[in-house]
Amino acid sequence: MLKGIVVKAYNSYYYIQSGGKIIACNLRGRFKKERFSLLVGDEVTYTLTGPDKGVIEEIRPRRSMLKRPMVANVDQVVLTFAAVNPNINTALVDKFLVIAELSELEIVLCINKIDLSDTDSVAKLAELYEQIGYKVLTVSAKQGLGIHALRLLLFDKITVFAGPSGAGKSTILNAIQPGLELMTGEVSHKIGRGKHTTRFAELLPVTGGGFVVDTPGFSFTEFNDIEEAHLMDYFPDIARIAPTCKFSTCLHYKEPQCGVKQAIASGLISQARYQSYLEILTEIRESKKGY
Ligand SMILES: Nc1nc2c(ncn2[C@@H]2O[C@H](COP(=O)(O)OP(=O)(O)OP(=O)(O)O)[C@@H](O)[C@H]2O)c(=O)[nH]1
Numbered sequence: 001m002l003k004g005i006v007v008k009a010y011n012s013y014y015y016i017q018s019g020g021k022i023i024a025c026n027l028r029g030r031f032k033k034e035r036f037s038l039l040v041g042d043e044v045t046y047t048l049t050g051p052d053k054g055v056i057e058e059i060r061p062r063r064s065m066l067k068r069p070m071v072a073n074v075d076q077v078v079l080t081f082a083a084v085n086p087n088i089n090t091a092l093v094d095k096f097l098v099i100a101e102l103s104e105l106e107i108v109l110c111i112n113k114i115d116l117s118d119t120d121s122v123a124k125l126a127e128l129y130e131q132i133g134y135k136v137l138t139v140s141a142k143q144g145l146g147i148h149a150l151r152l153l154l155f156d157k158i159t160v161f162a163g164p165s166g167a168g169k170s171t172i173l174n175a176i177q178p179g180l181e182l183m184t185g186e187v188s189h190k191i192g193r194g195k196h197t198t199r200f201a202e203l204l205p206v207t208g209g210g211f212v213v214d215t216p217g218f219s220f221t222e223f224n225d226i227e228e229a230h231l232m233d234y235f236p237d238i239a240r241i242a243p244t245c246k247f248s249t250c251l252h253y254k255e256p257q258c259g260v261k262q263a264i265a266s267g268l269i270s271q272a273r274y275q276s277y278l279e280i281l282t283e284i285r286e287s288k289k290g291y
């Protein structure tokens, strides 16, 4: 049986990448009856019905499933921010981190446009997140700095790039894989990535093995699914200290004898991170009130 990976779904065809070739496949009827939705990223077995046509016979169990965009077997997310232009905003970084933690993906923090920023502030920022335990890469897509290290991280993995508009995601992907020719700058909003293309992601192959996902669709509405008491689980620096709080139900808000607040006072947890935590905690509270 031949094996492949679904890289694109379009017009009831599934395009399978298999041994360097793209095969246009249909689903066996029984999958339709089961209303099984095959996703980009799914690993399948298929039989050929023509030189580049086939039928999908079996779907391998999924290792993971990302909801936005809907992609199976995503291994990691590269959260991309510009150091400047637009200036990095740690509150926003922390929000993206929480969403990525929720999805249980490996996380890489990528700080782009270091050609425009001063070395000291980038180093400080990198250190803040490295101390929490995140992998941080500082790059300049424009000058090609750090791109090789990033490329190495993509090997044999399915990687989603997420981050605010203008961070340089498309420019980075073009630097990694020149053939992609993703549109950058303002044009990208109008052509190629219109409304219709956002729902269905496509896997783009990286030379040497691995794929990147072309339409990151992170959404912060997912904060509404988080219970107040669980928010800290998505802040590794806070979760580590939480067992030292006097009360096991401590939300590190106004509770007495809070180990987290002591850790902030002693510099073990950054004040900025705590502010981000409180901001999201408040958002969760407000959203629950609405019901
Ligand atoms: N100076 C500098 N400019 C960069 C760098 N990377 C990207 N840019 C510029 O930043 C702007 C935004 O880059 P894009 O790649 O379109 O950003 P994006 O994250 O894909 O944006 P969206 O498509 O809106 O999500 C473009 O004008 C790029 O030329 C860099 O490393 N240095």
Ligand SMILES: [Zn+2]
Residues within 6 Å of the ligand: 242, 245, 250, 251, 252, 253, 255, 257, 258, 259, 260, 261
């Ligand atoms: Zn506490």
